[in-house]
Amino acid sequence: xxxxxxxxxxxxxxxxxxxxxxxxxxxxxxxxxxTVLLGLPLGIAxxxxxxGGLFERxxxxxxxxxxxxxxLNFIVNLGRSVPFVILMVALxxxxxxxxxxxxxxxxxxxxxxxxxxxxxxxxxxxxxxEVDAGLIEAAHSxxxxxWQIVSKVLVPEALAPMVLGLSTTVTSIINFSxxxxxxxxxxxxxxxxxxxxxxxxxxxxxxxxxxIFIIVMVLQWLATWGARRLTHRSGDTGKRKRMFESVAGG
Amino acid sequence: MPPSSHQEALPPVITVSHVSKTFGSGDAAVTALDxxxxxxxxxxxxxxxxxxxxxxxxxxxxxxxLERPDTGSVIVDGQELTTLSDSALRRARQHIGMVFQHFNLxxxxxxxxxxELALELAGTDSRDRKRRASEILDLVGLGAKAGSFxxxxxxxxxxxxxxxxxxxxxxxxxxxDEATSALDPETTRSILELFKTINEQLGLTVMLIxxxxxxxxxxxxxxxxxxxxxxVETGGLVELISTPGSRLAADxxxxxxxxxxxxxxxIDITFSGGSADRxxxxxxxxxxxxxxxxxxxxxxxIGGSQAGRTRLELPGTPxxxxxxxxxxxxQGLLVEVHSADAAGGVS
Numbered sequence: 001x002x003x004x005x006x007x008x009x010x011x012x013x014x015x016x017x018x019x020x021x022x023x024x025x026x027x028x029x030x031x032x033x034x035t036v037l038l039g040l041p042l043g044i045a046x047x048x049x050x051x052g053g054l055f056e057r058x059x060x061x062x063x064x065x066x067x068x069x070x071x072l073n074f075i076v077n078l079g080r081s082v083p084f085v086i087l088m089v090a091l092x093x094x095x096x097x098x099x100x101x102x103x104x105x106x107x108x109x110x111x112x113x114x115x116x117x118x119x120x121x122x123x124x125x126x127x128x129x130e131v132d133a134g135l136i137e138a139a140h141s142x143x144x145x146x147w148q149i150v151s152k153v154l155v156p157e158a159l160a161p162m163v164l165g166l167s168t169t170v171t172s173i174i175n176f177s178x179x180x181x182x183x184x185x186x187x188x189x190x191x192x193x194x195x196x197x198x199x200x201x202x203x204x205x206x207x208x209x210x211x212i213f214i215i216v217m218v219l220q221w222l223a224t225w226g227a228r229r230l231t232h233r234s235g236d237t238g239k240r241k242r243m244f245e246s247v248a249g250g
Numbered sequence: 251m252p253p254s255s256h257q258e259a260l261p262p263v264i265t266v267s268h269v270s271k272t273f274g275s276g277d278a279a280v281t282a283l284d285x286x287x288x289x290x291x292x293x294x295x296x297x298x299x300x301x302x303x304x305x306x307x308x309x310x311x312x313x314x315x316l317e318r319p320d321t322g323s324v325i326v327d328g329q330e331l332t333t334l335s336d337s338a339l340r341r342a343r344q345h346i347g348m349v350f351q352h353f354n355l356x357x358x359x360x361x362x363x364x365x366e367l368a369l370e371l372a373g374t375d376s377r378d379r380k381r382r383a384s385e386i387l388d389l390v391g392l393g394a395k396a397g398s399f400x401x402x403x404x405x406x407x408x409x410x411x412x413x414x415x416x417x418x419x420x421x422x423x424x425x426x427d428e429a430t431s432a433l434d435p436e437t438t439r440s441i442l443e444l445f446k447t448i449n450e451q452l453g454l455t456v457m458l459i460x461x462x463x464x465x466x467x468x469x470x471x472x473x474x475x476x477x478x479x480x481x482v483e484t485g486g487l488v489e490l491i492s493t494p495g496s497r498l499a500a501d502x503x504x505x506x507x508x509x510x511x512x513x514x515x516x517i518d519i520t521f522s523g524g525s526a527d528r529x530x531x532x533x534x535x536x537x538x539x540x541x542x543x544x545x546x547x548x549x550x551x552i553g554g555s556q557a558g559r560t561r562l563e564l565p566g567t568p569x570x571x572x573x574x575x576x577x578x579x580x581q582g583l584l585v586e587v588h589s590a591d592a593a594g595g596v597s
Contacts, residue, residue: 132352132354134350134352134354135354135355135356137316137350137354138348138350138354138355138415139367139371140316140343141314141316141343141346141347141348141416141425142343142344142367142368142371142372142415142419143340143341143342143343143344143371143372143419144340144371145340148371152367152370152371153356156356156358156359157356157357157358159358160358230358231357232357232358232399232400232401232402
């Protein structure tokens with residue numbers, strides 16, 4: 001049934017790959033947008049509500065901050081520790097409620113975002129904790145508000161490591177997006193399952209692997225380049241990158 | 251110079267009254283400041299000295315309320331800070347510049363950007379920000395490096411950016427938290443000179459903390475000695491030096507510890523103003539036919555006038571040298587008399 005000599009084989013294969021790649025990029029891209037929009041504030045909130053943090057007294061209450069901090073950490077840890085395959089299946093009712101269906105690329109965005117948000121929040125947390133406390137003190141001495149400290153000091157100063165953290169996050173979203181193929185989520189993962197696994201087509205498998213590899217390479221390269229441009233300290237981009245990769249844990 | 255008479259009539263720019271601050275609680279409690287009171291007059295450079303752990307850093311951080319005192323009041327430029335609302339305190343802080351030991355510059359911004367940050371926070375509009383930041387960088391001698399990132403600057407240059415940032419919003423007071431402690435001696439001198447320049451040109455009141463006596467000797471008009479969270483001594487430098495038994499004076503002008511011979515008289519003479527120029531010792535030896543030995547001597551110029559102390563050894567007991575000592579006192583010199591004991595110590 002796989003006939004490489006069929007004149008329609010290659011055109012069909014390329015069309016299939018093109019559509020699947022488009023679906024993967026769509027899933028990953030939209031999930032990434034949600035990840036940044038929600039993961040960044042979540043990470044900042046986790047650091048801020050810690051003892052001695054910028055928001056250690058939410059509404060004037062140290063206890064409220066401690067509770068918020070505990071809840072946020074719980075969410076982040078939960079999201080990080082549940083295996084994706086389980087999370088993905090467990091989230092099917094949520095996905096159906098939000099998107100109307102649990103099948104296809106759009107539906108896949110829900111579990112992908114939910115797994116990536118806590119992951120990226122942890123990256124943001126680490127990056128922000130690296131910012132020298134002296135800078136926050138200097139900003140206070142200049143009469144900055146808390147919000148100004150976040151927007152003008154913490155985020156800009158932590159931007160380079162956050163970009164590297166984001167690239168690690170994207171890599172794992174791509175990784176998970178392939179797994180979505182198992183539950184008919186579309187994209188390159190579906191191609192690998194439907195053609196490579198169910199129809200024993202080595203050629204489909206190889207091409208899927210090559211495309212995913214290229215996407216990850218390009219993103220990594222872009223992130224490293226971006227982080228280096230954002231870093232005005234000499235030679236610690238590499239160190240930070242290694243730090244994030246060890247945290248990401250592969 | 252110490253504040254001149256017309257300045258003395260003005261109220262102090264900084265008044266710290268009965269400020270106490272304790273960190274931690276129970277057995278682990280550490281009292282950083284213990285009923286500290288001091289005043290800084292307009293236009294002067296006021297130095298707070300003390301060993302590390304004496305509470306200097308906590309003290310200067312209470313002046314802009316980075317550290318909120320447990321009790322006591324802090325008045326800067328006529329405004330009581332401890333009772334201000336958050337937003338009023340932020341506005342007040344914009345008029346209190348602060349310079350840090352480790353510069354605390356944003357790595358992600360250029361020198362110009364770092365200075366502009368202060369103006370952004372103060373709500374200055376973008377065109378004025380650029381102009382003002384360039385102006386102030388020129389003032390600190392860093393106009394040519396406006397586009398450089400902190401990582402491309404030397405320690406001294408970074409501190410100049412830090413000073414420019416602190417000055418950008420036109421404060422009336424500049425606080426310096428060990429600003430030169432991370433710098434080499436030569437750079438330290440140039441930064442101190444810059445403090446002196448802005449103090450004179452902008453009429454800015456400067457309060458600095460340091461553990462280096464040279465900093466105080468170099469630029470301060472007044473000083474306070476902090477020990478275990480308490481102010482042990484405070485006053486104008488020239489006054490302190492002419493105060494017998496002043497710890498600060500002894501720290502500022504250490505006489506060394508040369509041992510006198512037993513049975514001799516040791517006298518410490520403090521010179522200030524004109525007396526430093528007169529041949530006091532030669533005259534003493536001649537008029538009283540004494541074999542004067544110099545055990546130690548320091549002459550420094552403070553705020554443009556000469557001041558110093560000399561420790562002399564005179565043969566014979568203090569009683570035998572009474573006439574010579576009286577003669578010195580008649581010349582307006584401050585003389586402390588000790589008798590050297592058998593062990594060679596001075597009492």
